Amino acid sequence: MATMQEVAKRAGVSKATVSRVLTGKGYVGEETKARVFQAIAESGYRPNLLARSLASSKTQTLGLVVTNTLYHGVYFSELLSHAARMTEDKGRRLLLADGKHSAEEERQAIQYLLDLRCDAIIIYPRFLSVDELDEIIDNHSQPIVVLNRRLRKHASHCVYSDQKASSMNVVSRLISRGHRDIAFITGSLDSPTGIERLSGYKDALAQHGIEVRNELIAEGKWTPASGAQGVAELLSRKATFSALVASNDDMAIGAIKQLHESQLAVPRQVSVVGFDDIAIAPFTVPALSSVKIPVTEMIKETINRLIFMLDGGDFHYQQTFPGELITRDSIINGPHA
Numbered sequence: 001m002a003t004m005q006e007v008a009k010r011a012g013v014s015k016a017t018v019s020r021v022l023t024g025k026g027y028v029g030e031e032t033k034a035r036v037f038q039a040i041a042e043s044g045y046r047p048n049l050l051a052r053s054l055a056s057s058k059t060q061t062l063g064l065v066v067t068n069t070l071y072h073g074v075y076f077s078e079l080l081s082h083a084a085r086m087t088e089d090k091g092r093r094l095l096l097a098d099g100k101h102s103a104e105e106e107r108q109a110i111q112y113l114l115d116l117r118c119d120a121i122i123i124y125p126r127f128l129s130v131d132e133l134d135e136i137i138d139n140h141s142q143p144i145v146v147l148n149r150r151l152r153k154h155a156s157h158c159v160y161s162d163q164k165a166s167s168m169n170v171v172s173r174l175i176s177r178g179h180r181d182i183a184f185i186t187g188s189l190d191s192p193t194g195i196e197r198l199s200g201y202k203d204a205l206a207q208h209g210i211e212v213r214n215e216l217i218a219e220g221k222w223t224p225a226s227g228a229q230g231v232a233e234l235l236s237r238k239a240t241f242s243a244l245v246a247s248n249d250d251m252a253i254g255a256i257k258q259l260h261e262s263q264l265a266v267p268r269q270v271s272v273v274g275f276d277d278i279a280i281a282p283f284t285v286p287a288l289s290s291v292k293i294p295v296t297e298m299i300k301e302t303i304n305r306l307i308f309m310l311d312g313g314d315f316h317y318q319q320t321f322p323g324e325l326i327t328r329d330s331i332i333n334g335p336h337a
Contacts, residue, residue, distance in 0.1 A: 002043035002044050002045040003045070004018050004019070004045065006043055006045070007036065007039045007040055007043055007045045008039075010039040010042065010043055011032075011035040011036045011038070011039035012035065013032060013035070013036060017032065017036065018036055021033055021036045021037070059116070059117045059118060059119055060091065060092045060093065060119065061092055061093045061094070061095050061116070061117075061118045061119060062087050062092055062093070062094055062095070062118060062119065062120050062121070062122065062303070062306060063094075063095045063096075063097060063110075063113030063114075063116070063118035063120070063121040063122065064080075064083055064094055064095070064096050064097070064121070064122045064123075064124070065097050065098075065099050065106060065109045065110055065113065065121065065122070065123045065124065065125070066079075066080070066096065066097075066098070066099060066124045067098070067099035067100065067101070067106065067124070067125070067126040067127070068098045068099070068100055068101075078278075078279075078295050078296075079124070079295050079299060080096070082295065082296050082299045082300075083122070083299050083302075083303070086299060086300055086303045087303060090303060090307055092119070095113060095116060095118060097109035097110070097112050097113050099125070099126065099127070101127075102127055103127035103128050103129070103132065105127075106123075106125055106126070106127050106128050107128070107132075107136075110123060110136060114140065114142065118142065119142065119143075119310055120142055120143040120144065120145075120306040120307075120309065120310055121142060121143075121144045121145075122144075122145055122146075122147055122302055122303075122306070123136075123144065123145070123146045123147065124146075124147045124148060125146065125149055125192075126190070126191055126192070127190075130149060130150070130151055130152055131152070133146050133149065133151060133154075134151055134152060134153040134154050137151075137153075137154045137157050138153075138154075143157075143306050143309035143310055144157060145157050145158065145159060145302050145305055145306055146158040146159075146160075147159055147160070147298065147299075147302055148160045148161060148192075148193065148298070149192060150162075150320075156305075159298050159301050159302045159305070159319055159321070160298075160319075160320055160321070161293050161294065161298065161320065161321045161322065161323055162320050162322060162323070163192075163193050163196035163197050163200065163323075164196040164197070164199050164200040164203070165200065165322065165323075166197075166200065166275070166291050166293070166322065166323030167196065167197040167198075167199070167200025167201050167204070167245075167275075167291075168200040168201075168203055168204040168207070169200075169204075169291075169323070169325065170245060170273055170291050170325050171200065171201050171204035171205065171245060172204045172207070172208065173325055174243045174245070174271065174273070174331070174334070175204070175205075175208050175210070177271075177331070177332075177333045177334055177337055178333045178334035178335060178336040178337025179242050179243040179271065179334030179335075179336070180210055180242070180334065180335075180336055181216065181240060181241040181242050181243070182201075182205070182210075182216065182241060182242075182243045182244070182245060183216045183217070183218070183234050183239065183241040183243070183244040183245070184198065184201045184216065184217050184218075184244070184245050184246075184247075185217075185218050185219075185220040185226075185227055185230035185231075185244065185245070185246040185247060185251050185252075185255060186198045186217065186218070186219050186220055186247050187220060187221075187222050187247035187248060187251075188219075188220075188221050188222060189219060193247075194222075194247060197247045197275065198217070198247070201217075201245060213239075215234075215237045215239045216234065216239055216241055218230035218231075218233045218234050220246065220247060220251045222247070222248055222250060222251065223250055223251065223254070224250045224251065224253050224254030224257075225254055226251055226254065227246050227250065227251030227252060227253065227254030227255040227258070228254035228255060228257055228258035229254075229258075230246070230251065230254075230255060231244070231254075231255045231258035231259055231262070232258055232262075235262055241270065242269075242270060242271065242334045242335055243270065243271040243272070243273070243331075243334060244259075244270055244271070244272050244273075245272075245273050245274075246272070246273070246274045246275070247274075247275055248274055248275045248276050249274035249275065249276050249277065249278045249280075249281055249288060249290050250274075250278075251274065252272055252273065252274030252275075252288055252290070252330075253274070253280075253284060253288065255272060256272055256284065256286075256288070256330070259272070266286055266330055267286060267329065267330050267331055267332045268332070271289075271330060271331040271332055271334065272288070272289070272330045272331070273288075273289040273290060273291070273325070273330065273331060274288055274289070274290045274291070275290060275291045275293065275323070276290060276291070276292075276293055277290040277291065277292035277293070277326050278290070281326075281328070282328060284330075286328070286329035286330045287328035287329040287330065288328060288330050289325065289326060289327050289328045289329075289330045289331045290325075290326055290328075291323040291324065291325050291326070292323060292324045292325075292326050293321075293323050294321045294323075294324075297321055298321050301319060301321075
C-alpha cells in the first residue's frame, strides 16, 4: 500500500504539503494541489482515517444506537435508510451500534461509539430510562440527541412523536364515527412506545365515558403473526367489537388476515387501524388506515440539530412531531353513528 512519503516524492513536495492538501489546513497553491491529487490517484494512496481523526479531533462520523429487537418491520428500515442518506448529505458517515437486549447493552453500545470517537451520537433507546439518558448527556462532551423519547432535564436533546396523544386521537376518531366496542392489540410492553400507545387507548375511552374492558386488550409483539394471534385470543374470549386498533401496521395486517379467516369482514363487521403508515398500507385489501409517524422529518431534525451543535450552536426547546391518521378503506362508521 502506498504511503504519504511516496505520494510526496511522486508529487515533488514534502509530506507536510501532502498533509495540508488532505486536511485542507494551510495554504497550498492550486498547481501544487493538482500535482498532489494526481500523485494520490497514480499511487493508489488511501489516507489513514484513524490517524487523520486523531490529528484533527474530528472523525466526520455520527453514531446511531438502535436495539436489534427494533430491526424488524418497515418502520425501522425507513428510519435507518433516511438516517444514512441524510448523514451522507451532510458529508459524514453513519456508524450503527446494536443495543441488543438490555439497558446495560445499550450503555455498552453508546460507549462503543464514543470509543470510536464519533463526533455526535443518536440514541433510539428501548431499555434505558429517561433519567439514565439525561445522565449520559451530562457526562459526555459529544452532542447526543435521543430519538422518540421525551427527556426531563435535557429537553433540547430529544426529538420525539407523542405516541400517547396519537393513540388517543385515533381512538377518539373511531368513537366519533360510532364505535364503542374497540379492541386493542398492544406492542411489546417493555417498549415505551408500546406502553404509551396502550395508555392513549385507555385514556381516550375514559374521556368519552366508555369502560376499559380488559377482554378487549390483547398483547402483541410488533409482528404480523402476533397481530393474528391477538385477534384469535380476543375471539376466544367471545369478545365482540366493531373496531380494532393495532399498535403498528404489521400487527394490523396480521389481524386483518385472522379476521378474514374467522369469517369477519373488514371493514363491514370490524374496522381496523394501525400505526406507522408503512409503504404497503395503501395496497392491502382493504387499504389500511394508519397513523403516520413523520419518521423522515424526525430524522432530518435530529441530524440538523446535531450538526448545529457540532458547529457550536445551542438549542433551548423541545420538539415533538404529531402523528396523523390517514383514513383509508379499512374504517367505516360504527353501529352508533
